[in-house]
Amino acid sequence: MNRIITIAITLLIIFSASSQEPLSLTGAISEGLQNNRAMVNANYDVEIAKKRQWEVIATGFPQVSASAAYNKDLEQRTSIVPGSFSGGSGGDYAVQFGKAQSIDVSARLNQLIFDGSYLVGLQASTVFLKISRQNKVKSELEVRGLVTDAYVNVLLAEERKNILEKNFNNLDATLTDIRKVYAQGLVEIEEVQQLEITKSSIQSGLDYISRMIPITYQMLNMSLGRDLDHKIVLSDSLLALCLASEDIHNVDTWDIDKNIDYQIAQNNLRSNELLLKLERFRALPTISAFITGGYDAFSDAFTFTEKNQQWYGRSAIGLSVRLPIFSSGAGQSRTDQAKLNVEKAKAQVDQVTENLLLQKANAHNQYTQALEEFVRSQESLEIAYKIERKNQIKYKEGVTGSFELRQAQLQLYDLQNQHLSAMQQIINSRTELSLLYYSSPENVKK
Numbered sequence: 001m002n003r004i005i006t007i008a009i010t011l012l013i014i015f016s017a018s019s020q021e022p023l024s025l026t027g028a029i030s031e032g033l034q035n036n037r038a039m040v041n042a043n044y045d046v047e048i049a050k051k052r053q054w055e056v057i058a059t060g061f062p063q064v065s066a067s068a069a070y071n072k073d074l075e076q077r078t079s080i081v082p083g084s085f086s087g088g089s090g091g092d093y094a095v096q097f098g099k100a101q102s103i104d105v106s107a108r109l110n111q112l113i114f115d116g117s118y119l120v121g122l123q124a125s126t127v128f129l130k131i132s133r134q135n136k137v138k139s140e141l142e143v144r145g146l147v148t149d150a151y152v153n154v155l156l157a158e159e160r161k162n163i164l165e166k167n168f169n170n171l172d173a174t175l176t177d178i179r180k181v182y183a184q185g186l187v188e189i190e191e192v193q194q195l196e197i198t199k200s201s202i203q204s205g206l207d208y209i210s211r212m213i214p215i216t217y218q219m220l221n222m223s224l225g226r227d228l229d230h231k232i233v234l235s236d237s238l239l240a241l242c243l244a245s246e247d248i249h250n251v252d253t254w255d256i257d258k259n260i261d262y263q264i265a266q267n268n269l270r271s272n273e274l275l276l277k278l279e280r281f282r283a284l285p286t287i288s289a290f291i292t293g294g295y296d297a298f299s300d301a302f303t304f305t306e307k308n309q310q311w312y313g314r315s316a317i318g319l320s321v322r323l324p325i326f327s328s329g330a331g332q333s334r335t336d337q338a339k340l341n342v343e344k345a346k347a348q349v350d351q352v353t354e355n356l357l358l359q360k361a362n363a364h365n366q367y368t369q370a371l372e373e374f375v376r377s378q379e380s381l382e383i384a385y386k387i388e389r390k391n392q393i394k395y396k397e398g399v400t401g402s403f404e405l406r407q408a409q410l411q412l413y414d415l416q417n418q419h420l421s422a423m424q425q426i427i428n429s430r431t432e433l434s435l436l437y438y439s440s441p442e443n444v445k446k
Helices: 002-019 025-035 037-059 116-183 189-224 238-242 260-281 330-396 402-436
Strands: 063-072 079-082 092-095 101-114 286-299 312-322
Touching (some): 025 037, 025 189, 116 189, 116 238, 116 260, 116 330, 116 402, 189 402, 238 402, 330 402
Antiparallel strands (some): 063 101, 101 286, 286 312
16 A cells, blocks of 8 residues: 555656646746736736726717706795886785796707817827836836846756755765774864865855745746746756857947837927927817707696606707916916926936946946856866866875865855856846847837
């Protein structure tokens, strides 16, 4: 029975592992763009902007409303009528007339004919929709960077753990041999202690990275929109991503008009220009037309549902014109503020342009520097491996002491970390360049 259970569990583990499709960085980015919480909200914002655009457009279409009112007088109103109205002598008469109950049913159609603010609102709704789409593109770039960082951090943690495990195993084997030599009285206790200190340091690093690896997987799952504890298997390696042949654009081929940050700055300028236009249009008249009609009924008792109830119809057509004449300078003040905001937005466009140019130059410099640093660290690491192996042999043969061996080991460990950092820097700088050169979709630029 125990064998059957063991075999079943083993098969289940193998099946579960094989059912997990390895995830590449490209696949992770694609999944993040679909399921990341920020992207989900960005898609909602675009849909909201579309609905709001239609809301503004519908304001200029015919608007129909209906109303109904029922009234029952608890005490009828008294009116004062001069006696001369009835052909009598002077003096006033207090009279009550009308029915105690009434119903008023009416419908009204309004049509906007001209309104400057409505015309500006139509243009502003298009700009608002473009803002939401640009924000979505900005979110896409942020998610691309976020997923890449999370993916690379997992690979870095796993690679660092592998290196520490190899270093620990090699050192543990050396320490075992030295302890045997020490037991024979051929070396001093300090040499054993030196290696024990190095082993303890590696053990601390190994414990730390072992605790960090689950966290890096959780951060990757969060960036992908998955459950934090979802099992995931990565297909790309750190070295493969580092050496990937990706098209890095030339400095002279960059079109700043395609950069999303520049487009956002331009759209902000357009928004402020529309606000200035709105303030100027406030001085124009607003013209609208209406048609209204309805029926009234009166009775001392509630007889409105009977067929012989008398209903009195009414209808009207009209035109409304509203023209602002004097606002005590408030309108001019709003216009002046809008002009200043336009100038401020122009200055922001210039500032964004300069920042992007500097960012482009710095990104290319960082990428070039990362490539050079990677080559140097790789060469230095190969030399450090040779030095450490030679010192291992010399130490075992008694030619050198533990201090020289420890120095060679520490040098190797430091260069291993530098090499990992160099690979991470190549990937990060390449990602920054790709995001900087990302071209926005046409429906965002228009």
